[in-house]
Amino acid sequence: MGTLKPDAANYQSLLRHYIAKQDEHSLYGAEQISKHFIKNNVPPEEIVNLHNQALSALYPDLPEHIQHSMKFLLETMISYGIAHQEYHTLREQQSEIKSEIAVAANMQDTLLATTKPVIDGLDIGAVSVPAHQMSGDYHHFVTGEDGSLGIAVADVIGKGIPAALCMSMIKYSMDSLPEGTMRPQSILKKLNRVVERNVDASMFITMFYAQYFPKSGKILYSSAGHEPGFYYNAKENTFEEIKAKGLVLGVNPDTEYRQYERILHQGDMVILLTDGVTECRQGERFIENKEVLDVIATFSHLEAQEMVNKVYKHFERLQDFQLRDDFTLIVLKK
Amino acid sequence: MGTLKPDAANYQSLLRHYIAKQDEHSLYGAEQISKHFIKNNVPPEEIVNLHNQALSALYPDLPEHIQHSMKFLLETMISYGIAHQEYHTLREQQSEIKSEIAVAANMQDTLLATTKPVIDGLDIGAVSVPAHQMSGDYHHFVTGEDGSLGIAVADVIGKGIPAALCMSMIKYSMDSLPEGTMRPQSILKKLNRVVERNVDASMFITMFYAQYFPKSGKILYSSAGHEPGFYYNAKENTFEEIKAKGLVLGVNPDTEYRQYERILHQGDMVILLTDGVTECRQGERFIENKEVLDVIATFSHLEAQEMVNKVYKHFERLQDFQLRDDFTLIVLKK
Amino acid sequence: MDLQSCVTIEKEWDIVKARQLGREVAQEAGFGTVDQARIATAISELARNIYLYTNSGKLCFEIIDNVEQKGISMLSIDDGPGIEDISQVMEDGYSTSGGLGAGLPGVKRLVDQFDIQSEKGKGTEIRAVKWAR
Amino acid sequence: MDLQSCVTIEKEWDIVKARQLGREVAQEAGFGTVDQARIATAISELARNIYLYTNSGKLCFEIIDNVEQKGISMLSIDDGPGIEDISQVMEDGYSTSGGLGAGLPGVKRLVDQFDIQSEKGKGTEIRAVKWAR
Numbered sequence: 001m002g003t004l005k006p007d008a009a010n011y012q013s014l015l016r017h018y019i020a021k022q023d024e025h026s027l028y029g030a031e032q033i034s035k036h037f038i039k040n041n042v043p044p045e046e047i048v049n050l051h052n053q054a055l056s057a058l059y060p061d062l063p064e065h066i067q068h069s070m071k072f073l074l075e076t077m078i079s080y081g082i083a084h085q086e087y088h089t090l091r092e093q094q095s096e097i098k099s100e101i102a103v104a105a106n107m108q109d110t111l112l113a114t115t116k117p118v119i120d121g122l123d124i125g126a127v128s129v130p131a132h133q134m135s136g137d138y139h140h141f142v143t144g145e146d147g148s149l150g151i152a153v154a155d156v157i158g159k160g161i162p163a164a165l166c167m168s169m170i171k172y173s174m175d176s177l178p179e180g181t182m183r184p185q186s187i188l189k190k191l192n193r194v195v196e197r198n199v200d201a202s203m204f205i206t207m208f209y210a211q212y213f214p215k216s217g218k219i220l221y222s223s224a225g226h227e228p229g230f231y232y233n234a235k236e237n238t239f240e241e242i243k244a245k246g247l248v249l250g251v252n253p254d255t256e257y258r259q260y261e262r263i264l265h266q267g268d269m270v271i272l273l274t275d276g277v278t279e280c281r282q283g284e285r286f287i288e289n290k291e292v293l294d295v296i297a298t299f300s301h302l303e304a305q306e307m308v309n310k311v312y313k314h315f316e317r318l319q320d321f322q323l324r325d326d327f328t329l330i331v332l333k334k
Numbered sequence: 335m336g337t338l339k340p341d342a343a344n345y346q347s348l349l350r351h352y353i354a355k356q357d358e359h360s361l362y363g364a365e366q367i368s369k370h371f372i373k374n375n376v377p378p379e380e381i382v383n384l385h386n387q388a389l390s391a392l393y394p395d396l397p398e399h400i401q402h403s404m405k406f407l408l409e410t411m412i413s414y415g416i417a418h419q420e421y422h423t424l425r426e427q428q429s430e431i432k433s434e435i436a437v438a439a440n441m442q443d444t445l446l447a448t449t450k451p452v453i454d455g456l457d458i459g460a461v462s463v464p465a466h467q468m469s470g471d472y473h474h475f476v477t478g479e480d481g482s483l484g485i486a487v488a489d490v491i492g493k494g495i496p497a498a499l500c501m502s503m504i505k506y507s508m509d510s511l512p513e514g515t516m517r518p519q520s521i522l523k524k525l526n527r528v529v530e531r532n533v534d535a536s537m538f539i540t541m542f543y544a545q546y547f548p549k550s551g552k553i554l555y556s557s558a559g560h561e562p563g564f565y566y567n568a569k570e571n572t573f574e575e576i577k578a579k580g581l582v583l584g585v586n587p588d589t590e591y592r593q594y595e596r597i598l599h600q601g602d603m604v605i606l607l608t609d610g611v612t613e614c615r616q617g618e619r620f621i622e623n624k625e626v627l628d629v630i631a632t633f634s635h636l637e638a639q640e641m642v643n644k645v646y647k648h649f650e651r652l653q654d655f656q657l658r659d660d661f662t663l664i665v666l667k668k
Numbered sequence: 669m670d671l672q673s674c675v676t677i678e679k680e681w682d683i684v685k686a687r688q689l690g691r692e693v694a695q696e697a698g699f700g701t702v703d704q705a706r707i708a709t710a711i712s713e714l715a716r717n718i719y720l721y722t723n724s725g726k727l728c729f730e731i732i733d734n735v736e737q738k739g740i741s742m743l744s745i746d747d748g749p750g751i752e753d754i755s756q757v758m759e760d761g762y763s764t765s766g767g768l769g770a771g772l773p774g775v776k777r778l779v780d781q782f783d784i785q786s787e788k789g790k791g792t793e794i795r796a797v798k799w800a801r
Numbered sequence: 802m803d804l805q806s807c808v809t810i811e812k813e814w815d816i817v818k819a820r821q822l823g824r825e826v827a828q829e830a831g832f833g834t835v836d837q838a839r840i841a842t843a844i845s846e847l848a849r850n851i852y853l854y855t856n857s858g859k860l861c862f863e864i865i866d867n868v869e870q871k872g873i874s875m876l877s878i879d880d881g882p883g884i885e886d887i888s889q890v891m892e893d894g895y896s897t898s899g900g901l902g903a904g905l906p907g908v909k910r911l912v913d914q915f916d917i918q919s920e921k922g923k924g925t926e927i928r929a930v931k932w933a934r
């Protein structure tokens with residue numbers, strides 16, 4: 001506040017000018033002074049004080065009642081001054097926390113990075129976009145020593161920081177599993193225990209795990225309460241829901257998971273997703289499953305990666321560029 | 335702002351009273367009005383306007399130059415009014431994000447919960463307080479099948495959400511280790527690999543791992559660049575730094591860790607901590623190690639848990655109740 | 669609809685001219701002293717953006733007189749570089765003028781309706797409406 | 802050291818008495834009008850805490866006169882329930898009186914030095930010092 005002195009002279013001369021001319025230019029000057037003060041963290045009561053001093057200087061015979069009234073006004077400004085200082089603190093904190101979250105989101109990107117494996121005779125597309133900076137969706141590809149391809153898709157209830165924290169658990173637990181030799185049902189069983197032990201009961205995670213064997217075209221899968229994906233039958237040109245029953249992760253430590261299987265034929269597709277895709281909302285309206293399939297069908301002639309990109313862009317626009325939930329979509333085309 | 339009308343009457347009568355008596359009671363009233371206005375999101379220019387109206391009502395023959403001057407003052411308040419509204423928005427955003435972080439912090443508490451084991455002939459005290467809501471400090475007790483007690487203390491570089499996210503990794507990795515049968519140097523070696531693989535190079539973690547064998551009184555320990563703890567020699571009534579060399583976790587996947595050992599005698603103490611204790615700052619000044627030891631010595635006659643609590647309270651106050659870094663302090667008293 | 673009055677913004681002095689014209693229109697529309705000051709401050713901000721970031725632009729004012737309410741419409745049109753990320757510019761704290769508590773979010777706070785359209789390389793159009801109480 | 806003057810806080814009226822006494826001491830110590838008002842507001846907040854949350858307590862004022870500087874010390878002592886989590890109480894937005902921009906963080910913003918000690922069940926002691934510029 002060492003800058004107040006020259007400002008005081010400036011204020012006084014602008015005020016005198018304004019009283020004499022009542023011109024817009026002086027009022028513009030008033031605005032500029034006050035913006036300058038705000039920038040320098042000068043609280044509003046200082047302005048009132050400056051005003052009082054300027055008045056007294058300009059009118060040495062200022063009536064006493066006016067002087068008293070200005071002291072009263074000054075008193076009301078003190079609480080605004082406290083609020084104003086808190087405002088500055090809040091701005092600083094806000095920008096700190098924003099950059100903190102950006103760092104964390106970055107870490108999460110590194111953490112959840114998964115490489116789309118290249119597999120002969122299988123075209124893979126994957127897109128995963130968080131609604132906020134941090135994601136509560138997870139997907140991961142595992143190449144097994146037996147030549148199989150494991151695909152995990154999971155969704156933590158909720159979004160944002162808590163979901164992201166929970167998500168990292170799935171990542172580390174998956175890491176500690178023996179490389180791709182376990183079957184879907186055993187993987188879910190194991191992860192279920194980890195989640196149950198580490199996360200309180202209000203939080204849970206849904207997960208779909210599929211394992212594909214390129215040689216036989218066989219796909220094994222199990223679900224822990226996860227949003228069902230779709231199976232596209234090329235021969236009959238039909239989509240069908242991939243039904244799989246199973247309790248969400250983290251509820252009961254003794255849950256066993258059923259395992260399903262199916263054979264993929266030439267041209268068939270498997271579509272895995274999170275509810276951020278199927279529960280897209282347009283305004284207040286939830287879209288129908290049929291609409292999702294229509295959009296997918298529209299782009300199904302494209303390469304898998306281009307296909308999921310186009311589907312994502314379609315729904316992003318539909319939602320006014322503001323995702324309400326994390327969005328993950330994976331397509332396997334044989 | 336529909337509440338302004340009765341407030342205007344109130345303001346005017348208080349102002350009149352103050353001009354007549356210049357009493358403290360009216361000024362107290364001014365303060366109460368302004369707090370009430372702030373609560374109702376009334377910007378400061380409205381107060382100035384109220385004041386002008388009250389003045390005009392009380393003095394119908396108010397000189398023109400005073401009226402002009404008050405219009406000028408009003409003009410300066412508009413920018414403060416914008417800032418004041420932004421302040422309200424910031425407060426709302428802040429409380430939203432705080433509750434999101436509170437949920438995450440709660441999860442972290444569940445996640446990092448560790449039970450202080452009860453061991454014959456060893457009094458254990460532990461306190462760990464995050465600087466922000468989420469902690470980047472970690473400590474954990476492991477009771478081994480061989481009767482040994484493992485104590486892990488770790489500190490992620492940085493604080494807050496990114497550190498917390500990183501911290502959860504240490505937790506899951508520790509979980510996947512065989513129950514307490516590994517030695518400190520092997521544990522650090524294993525964790526180092528996990529950190530190196532999952533976190534980018536700018537992030538690292540320091541860790542101290544000690545393993546205590548109650549029967550022999552022997553303690554083994556290794557350090558990954560962690561803040562040295564202290565050893566209290568009861569017989570000679572001296573403190574000495576626990577020196578242990580080792581690279582921080584996450585830098586080089588092939589790092590090997592040295593392992594040290596020492597025998598604890600009756601009355602001896604081992605003090606483990608993070609740099610949030612030793613790098614306490616008072617104003618701009620870092621405290622000296624000697625001061626830390628003085629404080630510890632002051633409370634060393636107490637039970638271990640009460641001792642660490644008192645030491646924490648001391649430094650909390652010294653830092654004006656705003657921790658600059660996560661604070662973890664563990665004391666083992668034989 | 670009343671007639672529309674515009675001020676072309678080229679030098680800093682034009683900001684004052686725009687404030688003056690806007691304040692007159694506001695007075696005519698029946699706004700009180702506080703709201704006039706708010707309108708002038710909003711105009712400053714809009715005019716300053718044109719002055720600082722574009723080659724040319726103008727501010728136009730209009731009294732809106734519906735059956736239900738009376739107000740002022742402020743229209744800012746420029747052929748400047750356009751705003752690439754509108755969401756970002758409308759965020760608190762992200763102010764191109766680097767100052768505190770100002771920028772377009774400040775304008776939005778001072779008025780009742782605020783609409784912005786911008787195309788990269790073509791310019792920006794902002795319409796702000798304030799209703800007299 | 803000057804003599805120390807205290808006001809016991811029992812009813813709301815005592816808040817005004819404390820403000821008055823504090824303002825007089827501040828005036829004597831050479832504070833200007835703005836700082837006097839700030840000191841009075843800080844006193845309100847301290848006194849209100851005693852009035853609302855404790856059975857009895859008092860506020861004491863003292864002029865501090867070093868060689869280098871002159872100021873006022875405000876001491877608030879009560880035998881109330883004490884504050885369990887001081888860090889929390891000192892957080893912005895966490896105000897026991899539920900109001901905005903006030904509470905102990907507000908007091909801290911108004912003064913130059915602020916120290917608080919509290920023991921559960923025994924009471925709270927707050928010392929705030931402001932220096933005259």
Ligand SMILES: [Mn+2]
Nearest residue numbers: 136156157158
């Ligand atoms: Mn989710």
Ligand SMILES: [Mn+2]
Nearest residue numbers: 155275276325
């Ligand atoms: Mn979801």
Ligand SMILES: [Mn+2]
Nearest residue numbers: 470490491492
């Ligand atoms: Mn840390």
Ligand SMILES: [Mn+2]
Nearest residue numbers: 489609610659
């Ligand atoms: Mn630290």
